[in-house]
Amino acid sequence: MVLAFDVGNTNIKIGLFEGDDMIYSWRMATDLVRTADEYGIALMQLLQSGGITPSQISGTIVSSVIPQLNYTIEHMIGYYLHSKPLMVGPGIKTGLNIQYENPREVGADRIVNSVCAYNKYGGPVITVDFGTATTFNAISKDGKFLGGCICPGVKTSVEALVKSTAKLPTIELVKPKHVICKNTVNNMQAGVTFGVIGQVRYILEVMKKEMGEKNIKVVATGGLSELVKDEVGLIDVVDRRLSLLGIKMVYDMNN
Numbered sequence: 185m186v187l188a189f190d191v192g193n194t195n196i197k198i199g200l201f202e203g204d205d206m207i208y209s210w211r212m213a214t215d216l217v218r219t220a221d222e223y224g225i226a227l228m229q230l231l232q233s234g235g236i237t238p239s240q241i242s243g244t245i246v247s248s249v250i251p252q253l254n255y256t257i258e259h260m261i262g263y264y265l266h267s268k269p270l271m272v273g274p275g276i277k278t279g280l281n282i283q284y285e286n287p288r289e290v291g292a293d294r295i296v297n298s299v300c301a302y303n304k305y306g307g308p309v310i311t312v313d314f315g316t317a318t319t320f321n322a323i324s325k326d327g328k329f330l331g332g333c334i335c336p337g338v339k340t341s342v343e344a345l346v347k348s349t350a351k352l353p354t355i356e357l358v359k360p361k362h363v364i365c366k367n368t369v370n371n372m373q374a375g376v377t378f379g380v381i382g383q384v385r386y387i388l389e390v391m392k393k394e395m396g397e398k399n400i401k402v403v404a405t406g407g408l409s410e411l412v413k414d415e416v417g418l419i420d421v422v423d424r425r426l427s428l429l430g431i432k433m434v435y436d437m438n439n
Contacts, residue, residue, distance in 0.1 A: 185240050187265070188431040191248035191257060192293065193316035194339075198227070199428035200236065206428060208234045220256050224264040238265050245435040247272040247292040247427065270438055272296060277437040279303070281328045291319070293427060294332070298323050300430030301403045305421065308397040312384060312419070313427075314406030316340055322391055330395065333387060338380055338408050345372065359411060380408075381415040388418045 190197040193214060200208040210230045212223075231238065244267045248254050254271070261269045270276065272292040278299050284290050297311045298321045307325045310332075312318065317340065320332040336344070338357060346354050352372060359377040360370045392400050404419045405426035413419045423429075 185236070186243045186245065186432060186435055187241050188428050188435065189244070189246040189248075189257060189261075189269070190293070190296070190427045190431060191246060191250055191253055193249060196257075197428055198230065199425075199432065200231075200234065201432050204432075206425065206432070208236070209425070209428060214250065214253070216250070216252055218256070220260040220263065223256065224260045227260065227264060241265050241267060243267065243435065243439065244269040245272065245431055246270070247296050247431045247434075249291050249293050270435060272431065272434055276434065278434055279327060279437060280323065281326075283328050283330050290329070294319055294321050295329070296430030296434060297321060297405060297426050298329055298430070299433050300423075300426045301401075302327060303433055304423075304429065305401050305403055308395055308400045310388065310391055310395075310400060310402045311426070312388070312402065312404045312406075312409070314338060314404065314408040314412075318380070318384070318406075320387055320391060322395055324395065325397055332391070335383060335387075338376060338411075341380075342372075342376055345376075357408065357411065359415070377411060378415075381412045384412060385416045385418060388416070 186201045188199040195211045196214050198210045199206045212226055244261050246269045261267055274288050297313055301309045301311045302323045307323050309323050311321045316337045318335040318337050322330040322332050346352055355369050355372050360374045363374050363378050365371045365374050401420045402418050403421045403423055405423050409422045413422055
């Protein structure tokens with residue numbers, strides 16, 4: 185069995201694979217002050233809930249966008265799973281030709297999303313990840329990672345709006361029926377959700393033009409992708425497992 189870790193700004197997603205099948209997935213909150221032991225005890229409890237023992241884990245791989253946590257996660261895996269994890273980063277095989285000015289700058293999350301989208305859905309393909317940041321990646325028909333763009337995430341935008349104003353309340357992220365709303369909460373919900381819809385639609389339209397290829401698929405992932413999928417109208421697939429599946433694909437390419 186292979187254990188894949190996706191260390192993000194908000195959550196750490198964990199997938200347990202038996203062959204190509206992800207048989208369990210869990211997530212825990214990302215916490216910079218948590219120790220390796222605290223993460224390790226939490227991981228052992230998750231594995232125990234699935235009836236899995238550490239001896240059953242034959243390999244581990246980590247994709248991380250938080251360098252400050254890398255040592256903690258590596259140490260935790262080494263101590264509790266007796267494994268040296270493969271770290272997604274420069275020098276590993278991905279099957280993609282990274283067309284970035286400095287390939288080392290590309291986040292591991294963007295790489296694994298692109299690997300999965302290209303291998304699972306074919307190219308040309310665009311990925312949209314609705315996470316702490318909203319990231320767009322363009323991959324050509326022949327497997328070139330062309331680049332993309334990064335926008336503030338939906339939750340990040342809401343938090344900034346609430347913190348920067350005196351009277352605006354914290355809101356639930358739901359989409360109102362109308363853009364013209366008659367109370368403050370609905371006004372904020374409309375502004376955030378329809379603003380994201382317009383942003384995503386426009387960026388996808390321009391990216392497709394710039395790529396200049398036919399039959400470009402759009403694959404979305406992240407917890408808020410379902411909120412905007414239908415209104416955007418250009419998203420072909422929502423795949424919530426994109427990153428973990430991509431991490432496992434990278435593991436297989438390097439073993």
